[in-house]
Amino acid sequence: MAITRGHRFPIEFDEAFPQGLVMVGEVSPDNEYQSREDRAAGRPARQRIDETTGKRQWKVAVTDPSEVNAKRASFEITFLADVQPVPATTEVLPGMRPIELEGLTAEPRVAGNGEFKYQSFVFRATGFKAATSGSGRSKAPAAGEQSAKAA
Numbered sequence: 001m002a003i004t005r006g007h008r009f010p011i012e013f014d015e016a017f018p019q020g021l022v023m024v025g026e027v028s029p030d031n032e033y034q035s036r037e038d039r040a041a042g043r044p045a046r047q048r049i050d051e052t053t054g055k056r057q058w059k060v061a062v063t064d065p066s067e068v069n070a071k072r073a074s075f076e077i078t079f080l081a082d083v084q085p086v087p088a089t090t091e092v093l094p095g096m097r098p099i100e101l102e103g104l105t106a107e108p109r110v111a112g113n114g115e116f117k118y119q120s121f122v123f124r125a126t127g128f129k130a131a132t133s134g135s136g137r138s139k140a141p142a143a144g145e146q147s148a149k150a151a
Contacts, residue, residue, distance in 0.1 A: 008105035016104060019066040023099045027085055030057035030078060055080040078124045088130040101125035
């Protein structure tokens with residue numbers, strides 16, 4: 001039995017990103033291309049719909065701290081959801097927050113040009129979950145708790 005092109009493999013967040021991810025910026029709609037004529041005519045941009053699930057597509061830029069190649073450390077994650085996903089964590093720096101994803105899938109792709117091709121993945125998720133402790137990510141202490149560094 002062959003695996004069809006475009007198959008999405010479910011994967012655990014900790015397996016794909018052992019040191020977690022850092023979200024840079026905000027979640028925004030993944031809109032279809034709009035021509036200059038469409039913009040001039042005042043036609044609204046249409047949000048992309050995932051062909052497999054029928055859900056709206058949202059995108060966000062992320063950085064993977066465990067990636068050693070700087071050019072591959074930052075990429076976009078596509079969310080498949082009816083409403084805009086909202087991160088469950090707070091910003092650690094302006095515009096940056098540690099995140100964990102739920103419903104994560106990976107679709108293998110070939111990237112690069114000419115003889116410089118390499119294996120890459122298109123990651124999709126269904127939403128955010130609160131960052132937990134372990135795997136290089138930190139969890140905010142509950143009320144009345146202190147972190148080990150503060151004690």
